[in-house]
Amino acid sequence: MRYERLVPSLVLLNVDGVECRYGSFKVLENVSLSVKEGDFVGILGPNGSGKTTLLKSISRSLKPYKGTILLNEADIYSLKGIDVARQMAVVPQDTTIGFSFSALDIVLMGRNPHMSRFQMESEKDLAIARKAMELTNTWHLSERPINELSGGERQRVIIARALAQEPKILLLDEPMTHLDIINQLEIMDLVKNLCVNEKLIVLAVFHDLNLAARYCTSAVLLKNGKIFSAGSLDEVLTSENIKSVFRVNAIVKKHLVTNSLFVLPLSPQKTSPAKKCSIHLICGAGTGTALMKILLDEGYSVTAGVLNVLDTDFETAQFLKIPVTTEAPFSPITEKTQKANLAMMRKASTIVLTSVPFGHGNLQNLRASIEALEMGIPVFVVDEVPIESRDFTNGTATALFAELKRKGAVFVKDQNELLSLLNVSEEKMRLAKEAPTRIFNHLKPGRSHEESDITFKPEKAAGGTEK
Amino acid sequence: MNQDEVESAYFRRTSRWKLIILLLILALIVTVIVSLNVGYAPIPFPNILAILAKQIPFLNNFVDSSLALPRDSAIILQIRLPRIIAGIVVGAALSSSGVVYQGVFKNPMADSYLLGVSSGAAVGASLSLLLGAGFSLFGLGLVQVAAFFGALFAMFLVYNIARVGPKVPITMLLLCGLAVNFFMYSIVSLLEVIAGDTLHSIVFWLIGGFSNVLWSQIWAVLPFIIVGTIAAYFYVRDLNLLALGEETAHNLGVNVEKVKTRLLVFASMVAAAAVSLSGLIGFVGLMVPHITRLVIGPDHRILFPASIITGAIFLVVCDAVARVIATPFASTLELPVGIITMLAGAPFFVILLKKKKQSYAL
Numbered sequence: 001m002r003y004e005r006l007v008p009s010l011v012l013l014n015v016d017g018v019e020c021r022y023g024s025f026k027v028l029e030n031v032s033l034s035v036k037e038g039d040f041v042g043i044l045g046p047n048g049s050g051k052t053t054l055l056k057s058i059s060r061s062l063k064p065y066k067g068t069i070l071l072n073e074a075d076i077y078s079l080k081g082i083d084v085a086r087q088m089a090v091v092p093q094d095t096t097i098g099f100s101f102s103a104l105d106i107v108l109m110g111r112n113p114h115m116s117r118f119q120m121e122s123e124k125d126l127a128i129a130r131k132a133m134e135l136t137n138t139w140h141l142s143e144r145p146i147n148e149l150s151g152g153e154r155q156r157v158i159i160a161r162a163l164a165q166e167p168k169i170l171l172l173d174e175p176m177t178h179l180d181i182i183n184q185l186e187i188m189d190l191v192k193n194l195c196v197n198e199k200l201i202v203l204a205v206f207h208d209l210n211l212a213a214r215y216c217t218s219a220v221l222l223k224n225g226k227i228f229s230a231g232s233l234d235e236v237l238t239s240e241n242i243k244s245v246f247r248v249n250a251i252v253k254k255h256l257v258t259n260s261l262f263v264l265p266l267s268p269q270k271t272s273p274a275k276k277c278s279i280h281l282i283c284g285a286g287t288g289t290a291l292m293k294i295l296l297d298e299g300y301s302v303t304a305g306v307l308n309v310l311d312t313d314f315e316t317a318q319f320l321k322i323p324v325t326t327e328a329p330f331s332p333i334t335e336k337t338q339k340a341n342l343a344m345m346r347k348a349s350t351i352v353l354t355s356v357p358f359g360h361g362n363l364q365n366l367r368a369s370i371e372a373l374e375m376g377i378p379v380f381v382v383d384e385v386p387i388e389s390r391d392f393t394n395g396t397a398t399a400l401f402a403e404l405k406r407k408g409a410v411f412v413k414d415q416n417e418l419l420s421l422l423n424v425s426e427e428k429m430r431l432a433k434e435a436p437t438r439i440f441n442h443l444k445p446g447r448s449h450e451e452s453d454i455t456f457k458p459e460k461a462a463g464g465t466e467k
Numbered sequence: 468m469n470q471d472e473v474e475s476a477y478f479r480r481t482s483r484w485k486l487i488i489l490l491l492i493l494a495l496i497v498t499v500i501v502s503l504n505v506g507y508a509p510i511p512f513p514n515i516l517a518i519l520a521k522q523i524p525f526l527n528n529f530v531d532s533s534l535a536l537p538r539d540s541a542i543i544l545q546i547r548l549p550r551i552i553a554g555i556v557v558g559a560a561l562s563s564s565g566v567v568y569q570g571v572f573k574n575p576m577a578d579s580y581l582l583g584v585s586s587g588a589a590v591g592a593s594l595s596l597l598l599g600a601g602f603s604l605f606g607l608g609l610v611q612v613a614a615f616f617g618a619l620f621a622m623f624l625v626y627n628i629a630r631v632g633p634k635v636p637i638t639m640l641l642l643c644g645l646a647v648n649f650f651m652y653s654i655v656s657l658l659e660v661i662a663g664d665t666l667h668s669i670v671f672w673l674i675g676g677f678s679n680v681l682w683s684q685i686w687a688v689l690p691f692i693i694v695g696t697i698a699a700y701f702y703v704r705d706l707n708l709l710a711l712g713e714e715t716a717h718n719l720g721v722n723v724e725k726v727k728t729r730l731l732v733f734a735s736m737v738a739a740a741a742v743s744l745s746g747l748i749g750f751v752g753l754m755v756p757h758i759t760r761l762v763i764g765p766d767h768r769i770l771f772p773a774s775i776i777t778g779a780i781f782l783v784v785c786d787a788v789a790r791v792i793a794t795p796f797a798s799t800l801e802l803p804v805g806i807i808t809m810l811a812g813a814p815f816f817v818i819l820l821k822k823k824k825q826s827y828a829l
Contacts, residue, residue, distance in 0.1 A: 059718055085720030092718075098573035098710035099765035104477065109708055113720040117701065120481060126474055142473050165719070 012036055013058070013169060013201055018067035020053050020225075027053045028064075028225045037168075037199040040192065042212035044205075044236070045222035046246050051205040052093070054222070055171050058203065059090045071169075085113035089167035091175050095158045100145035103157045107133055107142075110164030132163035135190055151178035159187060163194070170194070172204035176211060188215050209250075213237055213261040221245055237261050251319060266293065275299040277426050280348035282365045286312035287354035291382075291415060292320055295352075298419065303348060305341040306333050306365055333364040341365075345372050350425060351379040352418065353409075357390035358397035366400045370407060378425065379409040382418055484769045491776040495555070498780050502554075502787040503547050510539050518543045545682075553680040553744060554786045554804070555779040558751060560692045560741035562759075562778025564734035565752030566771050567699050570706035571730050572637055575760065579738040579752030582644045582731065583621030586651030588742040591617020593658040593669045610672070611684060611743040618739030621647055626731070634724055637713075640731075675746035676803035677786055688740040695737035696775065702726055706767040748782070748805045750812045755781055761819050785811060 013035040020028040028050045035041055043051045056062040058069055060076050069076050076084055089110070097106065110132070111125040121129075133139040136156040146154060155178045162170060170191065176184045192215050194200045206212035212219060212233075219236040221229040223245045229236045242250045242263065251264040279295055281288045281304040288304060289312060295302050305325025307314040317324045325341040327333050333341075345351060351372045358366060369379050381404060391397040405411065412418045503515045517534035521527045522544070564579040572581070580586075591613035598609075625647045629639035655673070662669055705726045708716040713723045738752065755778040760770055785807040793802050 061714060061717055080720075081717065081722050082720030085718060088718070090715070090718040092712070092714055094712065094714075096712070098712075099575070099760065101707070101710065101765050104473070105707075105766065106711070109711065109719060112704065112708060115704075117704070121477075123478075126477060130474065139473075143476075 012072055014070040015058065016068050016070065018057055018064040018069060020057050020062055021065045026225055028057065031227055033220055033230060035201050035203065037201060038195060040195045040202045040215060040217045042204055042206050042216035042219040043222065044209065044212055044219055049222040050225040051222055052173055055173050055203065055205060059088060059171055060084050082113050085165065087167055088169040088171065089162035089165040090171045091159055091162050091173065093173045093177065095154055097146050100147045102143050103138060103146055103149065104129065104142035106146050106157055107160045107164050110161035113165060128166065129164045132160040135163060136160040137186065152180060152183050155179055156183065156187065167200070169201040169203070172202065174205050174207060176208065184211065209237065209263040213263060214258060233261055237263060275426050277349045277422070278303065278347065279350050279352055280304065280345045281352050281354065282356070282369060283307070283313045283354040284311055284356040284362055287356045288313040289316040291352070291354060292316055292322055294415065294419070296320060303344050305344055306337050306362070332361040338364050338368065341368055342371060345377065346375065348377065350422065351377055353379060353381045355382055355384040355390065357392060359392040363393055363396060366397060369409070370400065370403055373404065373407045373409060379404065380418055380421065381409050381411045382415065383411045384414055487763060487769065487773055488776070491773060491780070495776055495780050498783050499551055502551050502783050503543060505787040505791055506547060508542055510543065514539055515543060549680045549682050549685060550677045550786060551783055553677045553685055554783040556685060556689060556692060557741045557745045557748060558778040558780070558782030559775045560696070560737045561748065561752040562755040562774040563696045563699060563771065564738040566756040566767065566774045567706070567730050567734035569756055570709060570767055571727055572641065573710060575757055576753070579734070582640065582735055583625045583647040583651060584618040584735055584738045584742060585747050586648040586655070587621025588614040588618040588739060589655045589673060589747060590651050592672050592746070593655050596665050596668050596672065597658055597662055611687070615739050615743035618742055619735070621651055622735040635727065671803060672746040674803040675748035675805035676789065677745060678801055680744070684744055688744045691740035692737050695733040699730055699733040700771060702730055703767040703771050710765065746805065748808055750808045751778055751782060754812045754816050758816065758819055782808070
């Protein structure tokens with residue numbers, strides 16, 4: 001695997017060509033990775049991809065059908081359980097405990113691999129347990145019965161037990177399942193510190209890709225029991241990988257504050273039937289971002305412009321593969337771009353204008369909308385913010401807005417109303433196609449939807465619809 | 468409580484454990500002596516002590532022989548003492564196997580009879596009672612021998628049915644135990660139907676009791692119980708770890724399958740030996756470990772020995788009650804101790820459970 005060449009020396013844990021089966025069903029196939037001191041490896045993948053199985057085979061619970069797992073060059077399945085337990089601790093998914101031991105008892109059980117059969121816990125054992133409990137902020141719970149603790153408290157006690165084992169390798173199987181955000185961050189910070197300062201190897205199964213991105217030094221992405229990608233986070237956590245493994249579109253970026261990758265999954269594409277209507281968005285500064293995704297999901301074909309390169313809406317459009325008429329960054333719209341945009345608009349059956357602020361740079365977009373109306377293309381204006389407060393042109397934009405209204409643009413108060421009205425026009429388009437003679441009557445700009453023969457009637461008609 | 472107090476309290480725990488064991492042993496001795504006094508023939512305490520002291524080398528020189536009458540000596544040493552020792556042995560055995568079963572199964576509702584020990588013994592005993600019990604081996608009657616091997620056979624059956632490859636999943640054991648128990652009890656019912664005159668002795672054996680216990684019978688089962696119990700004691704800390712779940716116990720260095728198998732074999736052997744001596748005395752193996760856990764906590768290092776002594780005390784007391792409770796009505800009628808354990812145990816158990824249920828998760 002690519003992973004191996006990253007770490008030429010100091011190898012401690014070596015998984016080599018492991019294949020695991022439940023009965024005859026292959027759960028893991030040809031999985032290899034090398035992990036060295038101080039590595040924090042995230043094991044990622046969808047449900048049933050073999051993450052937990054991989055941890056089980058490493059923790060000596062499920063002997064691989066093929067392949068070996070070497071701990072400092074010794075096959076862990078030839079080592080004694082207690083010798084492995086001195087070096088490796090596991091925080092399991094299921095933490096129910098049979099009897100009501102106190103939290104301290106539970107943590108002290110982590111000392112078991114270091115004690116002989118009839119030895120009682122020494123002061124040293126207690127000191128180690130106490131330190132582990134203080135680190136996980138559970139010492140104050142030490143005398144409470146474990147069954148009375150909340151899920152998060154119990155989880156922290158279990159992590160303290162793992163630390164009391166004084167392991168060199170820590171395996172975490174979705175350790176954050178029961179924890180709230182602050183506990184997640186505290187525990188992960190703690191584990192990260194141990195990883196860095198004590199040179200611990202940490203292998204953790206994560207469902208939360210962002211948590212993984214924030215703390216791991218590297219990652220293994222599993223798909224159907226095979227390694228799909230392994231290596232540094234930048235290599236593994238790409239939107240292409242996430243798309244092919246999790247079947248989810250996601251935006252992956254470096255976060256400005258944490259400087260770690262962050263993953264923003266988008267809800268899976270809705271399977272709305274494709275619509276005939278194509279929509280051209282006039283937007284900018286992020287006002288069109290949400291709408292682009294919604295309109296695509298609804299089945300419309302979408303174009304946009306004019307947008308400056310580097311504008312948020314431009315980046316979204318790039319991501320969603322929406323055709324855009326672009327202008328150079330931070331530059332006013334030139335004659336040439338304006339023409340290109342109008343050409344694009346002519347192909348659209350509807351124009352939607354978002355609540356974008358207007359300055360001298362993008363005033364042309366407003367003029368383009370008016371031209372569209374004059375060409376007979378209906379224009380919908382999402383009027384969420386009063387134009388006066390987003391007019392940075394000393395009234396020019398406001399005046400153009402009034403003109404838009406006059407010429408019959410449909411003003412809507414928000415996205416929902418817009419979508420309803422678009423559906424109505426879509427329906428009209430369909431009917432129009434069936435009876436071509438009606439087409440102009442029904443799509444004639446300026447004609448209110450209330451007069452139409454479609455039985456859609458919004459509760460409150462958008463201001464200025466009637467003329 | 469501040470932090471250092473928690474630590475020192477933790478270390479005081481060891482001496483607290485020693486104290487618990489000491490007090491329980493004292494209680495057992497007192498119980499035995501009081502229980503020796505209980506019975507149809509009145510024998511005062513000084514005489515009882517004299518008779519006992521006479522049995523001990525060196526001490527016997529100081530005993531006033533007039534207190535140790537031969538008739539009383541015979542009653543104490545040949546009738547009452549064997550019963551009491553049998554009560555101690557069986558009570559201790561059922562409790563020790565009960566602790567082990569509950570620990571291995573992670574379930575406080577498990578008991579010594581879970582893996583077919585009781586039903587197997589019942590089949591063996593009923594069958595031998597039906598065929599006639601003339602034969603004896605090492606001082607044991609045929610009934611005892613048949614019960615012992617019946618119990619081991621049933622356990623062997625359960626274990627092998629439940630085994631999946633090299634592993635023995637707990638749920639499989641529980642369910643197979645249930646199935647085998649039902650099957651065996653249906654055989655017992657069948658034997659009862661065709662028993663005729665021996666029905667009474669079969670029913671009596673099934674309830675369990677100590678009437679007519681002989682020293683030789685006690686000596687015959689004692690080695691199994693002592694060896695099995697001591698062997699199980701080696702694994703007390705593993706029992707603690709098993710409470711965390713088999714996977715976690717494994718990750719903490721316990722060889723789970725090996726420990727589990729050994730513990731179940733030891734516990735079943737101990738239970739089988741006890742059952743062959745006394746018949747089926749119910750509830751002790753379930754309740755004594757349970758009650759002891761409610762009082763002193765779940766740590767098997769103290770729970771195991773404390774349950775053993777508590778079980779011994781409990782059964783000796785129950786047997787004393789069984790001997791006298793019916794005397795006002797009919798001087799020769801003796802209730803089987805099995806009835807008393809049930810009658811006394813169940814309400815007490817419910818009270819404890821209700822009282823402590825908030826700190827007790829099933």
